[in-house]
Every structure is written in structure tokens, then in C-alpha cells.
Amino acid sequence: MRCDAKLKELSLYIDGKLAGNKRQALDEHLAKCPLCKAHLEGLESLRSSLGNLSPIKESTNFDLEFNRLLDKRLNKQRARLWNWKEAIAGAGASLRESIIYPVPAVVKVAASLVLVVTVLFGVRYQSLQKVPYVEFMSGEIKIYRPSNQTWVMPTPDMRLKPGDRIHAEDGAILNIASKERYKMRVKDKSLIVISKLESGLRNIDTDLSISYGNILVNTTKEFKGSKMKLYTPACEAEVVGTAFMVRVFENRTWLGVLEGKVKIVSKVHPLKTKDEQRIATHVSSGQKARIRSYYYPTIPQLFTEKEWRSIQELYQLQESQQIMLLIGTGSNRIDNLLRAAPLYIPDIRKHDMPKNIQSLIGNIKDAIENDNTALVNQHSRELELLLEKGPGTRYNVELLMFIASHYHQTRNPQDAMRVFEQVLNEYPESQMAPLAQCAIATIYEKDLKEINKAERVYKQLLKAYPDSVDAIRAQEALSSLR
Amino acid sequence: MEEELILRAKSGDREAFDELYQRYKRPILNYIYRFIGNRADAEELTQEVFVRAYVNIQRFEPRAKLSSWLYRIAGNLAKNHIRHAQYDKRVASVKKSTYEGSDDEFDVIEAIEDRAKKPDEKLASKETERIVQETIDQLPAHLKEALILCDIEGLSYEEAAKIMRCRPMTVGSRLWRAREKLAKMLHYIKNGETKR
Incomplete structure (x- = not known):
């Protein structure tokens, strides 16, 4: 007789989990089948042997080690609350720890979606933070927004957009700030177009085309990695982490640097040289330079007393x-x-x-x-x-x-x-x-x-x-x- | 009262938690030891079980049994440990098989035969216990879990089912398959005798 079908029943039998009639049938079978009887005895003997395995005891410093480990983990957890970087690592750890609570797949998918959305939102928020906004204004200022094809009056906290054309009248002041990157002040009769505005997670690239007017720029330590270029009819100026002031007239540009350095590139007329040449000059702190369209730039000179006083205004743009x-x-x-x-x-x-x-x-x-x-x-x-x-x-x-x-x-x-x-x-x-x-x-x-x-x-x-x-x-x- | 201790632990009372820890540390240590077969690692994992329990005690629902919850944390940690250890083993691709072809084969058979002669006698000797443990180590994790909970820790199908998050009859089938494998490997039953 083949007894294979009985094997599982034998295991249940020794645990007393076999229902009444099945148990009775198995009892009858066991009485006449020595093979199954031997199998049953083998299983029973295995079970009793396993039950008699001697338990192990923990080593002597086990409790001490445990308390030390627990203290360490609790301290880490407390510190984590104060440190967002740690908090992200902690989220990973909690995910690992969550294996003690197996959750349905739907919850896992939902949680992952929430996580992804949160991260995306965080990244977007971080880059939005750097988009320059109107911090303060006085006098007559209007901004032409090509996307709406309308002129708008700037309001505090209004975010600027690429393509915005800023028009300021005499005596006007417009303070623009990119959080933690730079502050700018457009003042007096000015026409400035924001030709490029790209904000990343850590940097912001800003290009300004200045037709005429005055602009003061003060960058912060965090500016490193960001870029700013100013285009005037006479030259291009590239900012190298600095505080400076630019006055733009129709065919000449005045640049004064209070701190740091500004690189200016001016164009020289083809008639003066064989080809059109672009000449780069660095203007350092305490220096000024005058650039005229299609002329060699002047050698940077020290400020006069009056210029020096006027450029102090930049200190008002400190973070x-x-x-x-x-x-x-x-x-x-x-x-x-x-x-x-x-x-x-x-x-x-x-x-x-x-x-x-x-x-x-x-x-x-x-x-x-x-x-x-x-x-x-x-x-x-x-x-x-x-x-x-x-x-x-x-x-x-x-x-x-x-x-x-x-x-x-x-x-x-x-x-x-x-x-x-x-x-x-x-x-x-x-x-x-x-x-x-x-x-x-x-x-x-x-x-x-x-x-x-x-x-x-x-x-x-x-x-x-x-x-x-x-x-x-x-x-x-x-x-x-x- | 355990419920009261749990409530106190939930409110951050470390002494209350310590009492619970003293109560369950040894069963959990033994459970993990049988699961992974290494004493030092078992101690580390047991400490980790109680650290996680303390940190996550707020998530524990009082209507569940604390022991079941602890066993479940322990089981998950042990399974993870084995998964990592198996990966390490594959990478190292050494580790001789405990049974067939091993140098210990003769000793093992001798020990088994010796025990086979007196099947009801307690597995007293250290050597025999080592062999049993090494044989348990070879079982797949889900079968091992059922075997340790029911046959070594002495839990009922229902209690084991709660820990394993399955039906009690599933515990029964896993237990049967675990016993069959182990009994054959340890020669409690003869291979040809009851072939499936």
C-alpha cells in the first residue's frame, strides 16, 4: 500500500490537529501499517528531541551592550530632528525599519508617490526660491511682460520672469533680490530687459540687457556657481562674485567695483584693427572703468572721492x-x-x-x-x-x-x-x-x-x-x- | 500586568520597558539563534530587536500580543540576516556543506546512529546539538520559522500563524514539510521507507 497521502496527516496527528473522523481513520491505518507507524515514531521522536534542545543564555555584558546601543540610537534620533539631512537618512532607516510592519502594496505605491511628489516639490521650491523678486520700489516703475503683452506695475514679492522689460523713471528705485544669491538696485531713468533667467537647485543664471540707466549689484557668498552677465551697448560685463555699479548711457558704460572683480569685454571697431576685436579687462575693487562703443576700454582707475561716496550705496544691498x-x-x-x-x-x-x-x-x-x-x-x-x-x-x-x-x-x-x-x-x-x-x-x-x-x-x-x-x-x- | 508595563513604556518609561526586555530577551535570543545558527550574531540581532521595539513602541497596538510582535521583528531581522549571509557566501563561494561529502560525515552518522538507537533520549551532547542546529540551518527560512516556533519554542499553530502572518493550516503544512526534511536528514526516518 502507498502511504504517501498519510504523511501530512501524521504530522498533524502528533500535534492533535487532525479532525475526529480523519484521526480515527488514521488510527486504524496505523494499527496495520508498520511503515507509517515507524514514520510516526520517527516524527514524534524528532519533535521531542527538538523540544529538548538546551536553550542558550546571553553573554555577561549583553544587557550593558543593549543599553549602550539603545542610548546611542536614541541620541541619534534626537539629533536627527534638528538636522534635515539626517532626517532624510532617517527616512531611509525608517523605511528599513518598517519591515517590522509589512504593508500592503497599495500603501507602498501610495507612499512612494507621496515621496516622489514631495521631492519634486522640494526641488521646485528650492529653485523657485532663487527666482529674483521685487523687494522694494519707489517712484515711477513699470514692467512690460511679453507673455501677457501688457505693462504691469511691480508689487512687493512679485517674481520676475525672463523677457521682463523694466522701465524706471527719474528718481525711481527698484530693489530686486534673489534669495541668498544677490541683490540689485535699478535706479533713475533706466531700461533693462531680463534676457535670461534660469534657476537651478543651487545656482541662478541671470543675463540683463541694459539699454540705459543705473544698476547696482551686490552678490553674496552663495553666489558662487551662479552666473550673471550684463549686456550694454558698449560692452559685456561678467560678474565674478562682487559688489559693483554700472551706469549705462547710449554709447558708453561706466563701471565701478566696490568689492571683488568684474570682467568686461568690449568690442573694438574693425576699422581700428583688421577685424572686430573683443578685448577683456578686469576691474577690481576700488576701481572704475569707462567703456565706449567700439573704443579700447580705458585702463581701470581709482575712484574719485565723489564716486567713492556714491558707490557706498551698495552697502545698503547687504543680505x-x-x-x-x-x-x-x-x-x-x-x-x-x-x-x-x-x-x-x-x-x-x-x-x-x-x-x-x-x-x-x-x-x-x-x-x-x-x-x-x-x-x-x-x-x-x-x-x-x-x-x-x-x-x-x-x-x-x-x-x-x-x-x-x-x-x-x-x-x-x-x-x-x-x-x-x-x-x-x-x-x-x-x-x-x-x-x-x-x-x-x-x-x-x-x-x-x-x-x-x-x-x-x-x-x-x-x-x-x-x-x-x-x-x-x-x-x-x-x-x-x- | 504586561498591559500596564506596555502603557508605561509607551509613555517613555524606560524602567517599564526594561522589565519587558528582561522577560522576553531570552526567548527572542533563542529563537534568533535557532534561526541563524550563530550565537554572536544572534545576540546582536536580539539587541537590535529590542532597540527597534523601544523606538517603535508607539506603533504597537495593545490588543496584539507583545511576544508575537517581538517574534515578528526578530523573524524579519533573522531572515534579512540570512539573506545577506547567503549573498556573502555566494560571493565567497566556499563554506563546505555540513553533510554530504564533508569531513564530519563520519562523526555525524555515528552520532545519528547512536541517537537512533535510543530515539527518546535527550539530545544532550554538545556535538549532537551542533549537528541538529546545522541541519536546521539548511532548511528554507519559511519552513525553519514554523519549525522553531512550534517544535522548539512550543507555540500553538494559532500563535505561530499570528507571527508568520498566515493561516494556522499553512503553519501545519510548513511544519510537516520542515519535519519531513529534518527527519530525513537526521535519519529519524529512513529515506526509502516513505517516499513521497
């Missing part, structure tokens, strides 16, 4: 709104400092500063504009006394530097030096300290003509602040003194 002394960040910033550096106080910071200090700063500014050196000196002294007596502000260092800068402007190098020394002694950790020390050395060198002392202070600066930008200046000064 972070801090009270700051308007000086460059290059090694020539000492020159900016020693000619009455203005103090920029953004509106949102005005509540931080006592009113009497603010009004004195205003008085000093007015006196400078009226070239009244006696009054500049007087107000500077008043401000110094006020700082000495009154409670200090968060911006004491900037204010002291401002005072010293104005003393120097009024041909009062002794007082200037005294205040610079105060900064150096009281705020040696401040970013202004090396600048103050450099100013002292420069005053010795240029104003007091005490070369030995100048040399000594430059050397001290090199020793105390070797990594500062002012150390470069000190090095240059020392080699020229020798």
Missing part, C-alpha cells in the same frame, strides 16, 4: 542688516577708513541705538557734507564723550572706529591715533583690531612721518594678526619702507 562701517574688505580698506568712513545703520537696527548717539552721527554726516571740519571735530568729540560716560552699545567698536576715522579726516591725527589705540586695547578680539593697528601704523608713516615707529607697529600687526587682511597691507608697507 544681513548690521550696523557697519562702510569700508571695503580688501587690503586697501585702510584708505577707505582714513577718509571719513560713513556708518551705515539699517532701519531695523535703529531701535538698538540710543537716540542721542544717532543724532550725533547725523550731525557728523551733515558736517562732512558741508565740509565743515571744525563741526565734524566738535561732534566727533561729543560722541566720544557720550560713549565714555554712557552705557556702551553693541556697536561701540564700530562707533569708535567711526570717530577715529572722522578725527583723521579733520587733520587731527593725534586724536585719531588715540581712539584707534583705545579700540586696539579694549577690543583686541574684534575684527576691527587689526584694522585699528594698521591705521596707527599708517598715521605714523603718512601723517607723522615717523618711519621707525610705523615699521614697529606694522611688525607688531604681522605678529598679532598674521591671518588678517590688514597683514597683507602691513607686509606691502614694510617692503616699501625698506
